[in-house]
Amino acid sequence: MPAESGSVLLVGVGGQGVVLSSAVAADAARRSGFDVKQSEVHGMSQRGGVVSSHLRYGPLVHSPLIGAGEADAVVALEWNEGVRAIPALRPGGTLIVSLDRIPPPSAFVDRHGGAVAYPAVAPDTLRRTVPDVRAADATSVAAAAGNARAMNSVLLGILSPLLPFPAEAWDGAIAANVPRAALEANRAAFAAGRALRFPAAPAPGTGRPRRRAPAEPPSVGSVDIVDAWCKGEDCAICVRACPEYVLGFEPDARPVRAVRPDACTACMLCEILCPDFAITVRRAAVPAGPSLVAAETT
Amino acid sequence: MTAKALAAATGIDYREHLRLPMMPHILCPGCGHGIVLKALLRAIRSLDLDWDRLAFVAGIGCSSRLVGYIDGCTLHTTHGRALTFATGLKLARPDLTVVVITGDGDGLAIGGNHLIHAARRDVDLACLLLNNETYGMTGGQVAPTTVPGSVSTTTPRGATEPPFDACALVTAAGASFVARGATSLPLELDTLIAAAIAHRGFSFVEIESDCPEYFGRYNRLGRAPEMLQQQRRRFDEVDETLAAKRFVGAPPHAGVPRLRTGVLHERKT
Structure with a gap:
């Protein structure tokens, strides 16, 4: 400020x-x-x-x-x-x-x-x-x-x-x-x-704040999509369910794409909710980030 | 939602259990039935059943189409008569685990009689009734579970008849295991279906599914993501920290009774 x-x-x-x-x-x-x-x-x-x-x-x-x-x-x-x-x-x-x-x-x-x-x-x-x-x-x-x-x-x-x-x-x-x-x-x-005390904001350009060493893999999950089975924008359950906005559509609408693949946390929501068997989530290790919510007064 | 259920969800390759040449399935974009089929496959996996001693029986309708995509012993029968064929199959081959997939029209309207008698006889079947409140395959006509006020092709000014509570119906008829699940609670569905299959006696799971193409469109409920979110609201899913806040209260639910999920009735036989 x-x-x-x-x-x-x-x-x-x-x-x-x-x-x-x-x-x-x-x-x-x-x-x-x-x-x-x-x-x-x-x-x-x-x-x-x-x-x-x-x-x-x-x-x-x-x-x-x-x-x-x-x-x-x-x-x-x-x-x-x-x-x-x-x-x-x-x-x-x-x-x-x-x-x-x-x-x-x-x-x-x-x-x-x-x-x-x-x-x-x-x-x-x-x-x-x-x-x-x-x-x-x-x-x-x-x-x-x-x-x-x-x-x-x-x-x-x-x-x-x-x-x-x-x-x-x-x-x-x-x-x-x-x-x-x-x-x-x-x-x-x-x-x-x-x-109230809050976790410090990350320095510009560092992206998501981390507790662990940067040697950890940046992404914990990856999304495989069977293009022929995806029914596209008319369904869009996965796009809306993903809490990290990983999935989205190209302008030609079908099939769904991982538009922010690095953000995937392998929470499995998209795979579990895809009615068309089109999504498979592969999981890797899970790093934890600090919470932004102030828990207590100091 | 247990860690076990999530672990089961992470380790499965659904393609092993699908008839790949039949895929993609014919269900409309956003149809909830595919979510149920996934939960069924996970439930079977969690029970570690022998696929050669497992039979799937279905009648007619969108939900009944699901058996066509399962790479196993399946029987696609006449409208409403899935439970009848399943009863015969179970009598002839008691060693089989028989799973019936039916819908609200198939199971409660034309097959309503077979449903109550299968429940009365307490035949050892697991019956999954996929309730999407409409006849999807024939174009969105009113169903026995359509909530009053809902628009369908045969009730353009809104349905007026009271709907069936399928769970209460089969409980009264004598079923020994009755549960309700929902596609918006997919991992809970695994445990309910697994419990239904493991139960000895007539086990019935009503599964709230969604038909965005007909029911959702006619009733302006949005597409599949909106319908899934709204489905959650039918089950009192406001979390405790939010509910305790003074500004947040679940809005009163107009006309539609709140539904309970989980095992509603169980009698050991």
């Missing part, structure tokens, strides 16, 4: 406190002597819709809007919104995301209902797209600190070390913006979030 200016995108779902968090962060920037502009979209909030807030600070800010690929950090109060906001991050930006999941109305799926499902993206999968993911079970952390609703302050706490605002600016901003009855809970939640 540059010390003199920065852009933070806050996203979430109506009622979670996106706008309040954004106001607190903007006030903290102002108290730290920065020019700051903030703009939010909250039209759908009362119906459980999405809320997003753009926040930019610096010596002089002309526009509050953050373009695609320009945000230094995205703070997502809801998991799906965080995944959705990844394109806003600049390369090397930080994704701070809560593990809270609020299914959007279109994902209230039953046998006769909606047609989309809540995206099943695991935190460790995000690491491939965003090196620095800081995922936390913010609601549980906030509940432990006194009030589950202060989860937005937990995420601000995680954000705070990345921004050049002194602690007293944050505290003053929280005191000035949070309703008095919830103030102590939010202060405690902010402190708890600030105390």
Whole structure:
């Protein structure tokens, strides 16, 4: 995060406190002597819709809007919104995301209902797209600190070390913006979030962080495909089931291809779920990577 | 989902048990029946059965086509009468392990009578009923298991009749082993099928499968990946850490009762 200016995108779902968090962060920037502009979209909030807030600070800010690929950090109060906001991050930006999941109305799926499902993206999968993911079970952390609703302050706490605002600016901003009855809970939640520790992001270019020596084989599985048996894009079970996005289609659709063969972890899902006997997974040794989820406060 | 089941899934070459000249099979893209056939082959492997003493009997329908691809002793019979032929086979050759593959139309409509009497007699058969809620092979007509409200070619405004609960039916009729599995829980399926084959007496496994081509398309349920995901939601599969969160609750399930998977009834004989 540059010390003199920065852009933070806050996203979430109506009622979670996106706008309040954004106001607190903007006030903290102002108290730290920065020019700051903030703009939010909250039209759908009362119906459980999405809320997003753009926040930019610096010596002089002309526009509050953050373009695609320009945000230094995205703070997502809801998991799906965080995944959705990844394109806003600049390369090397930080994704701070809560593990809270609020299914959007279109994902209230039953046998006769909606047609989309809540995206099943695991935190460790995000690491491939965003090196620095800081995922936390913010609601549980906030509940432990006194009030589950202060989860937005937990995420601000995680954000705070990345921004050049002194602690007293944050505290003053929280005191000035949070309703008095919830103030102590939010202060405690902010402190708890600030105390969370995350695994260090890998240095640029190193790809997936490793615990073991680089002599280990980089890929633990490989996928064999019987082209003549694959029924192609109309099936696509394997493509959607693969948690590592290994499989995909070329523009001519059939058959399926291993488009990211090195990412295969030999979990076998594609082979077990392929109804056409077209996929065979070969397994090698299994290295383990560090988890991105902060387990405890320190 | 046991480590044992996963180990069984990793060590098998399915091609050893398929009639390769018949492949690829005729089932539509995304049809769940192929997932069941894989689970069946894994289950047989886990039981270490002699393929020469194993017979597969099927009637008519998409699910019944599966026996045509198994490189073993198979019998493709008349519509609804798979259990009848299987009963005769078992009486003539009691040394055989007989597996019946049937569908919801084959087993519950035209063959419904044979199903309840096979269950009543507690014949030593393993019957797998692949339930995709529709008649896929003939173009998506309403089936005895079609959930009310579902669109089919014969119920363009939605089915109105209550569906069969096949597991409750055969339990009441006298089957000594009744279980339910689903293609979205494929490794659990291995253990259920293996237990059904090992059980002495009439063992019945209803397997929720998906027909994306007819049932899914008519009811706008998406293609196979979406249908598999939705199938999971029928089985209360919200994991505990998510369920404990205050914002996450499984949305109420409109009209369709939640289904239990696993062994529903077992009586040692």
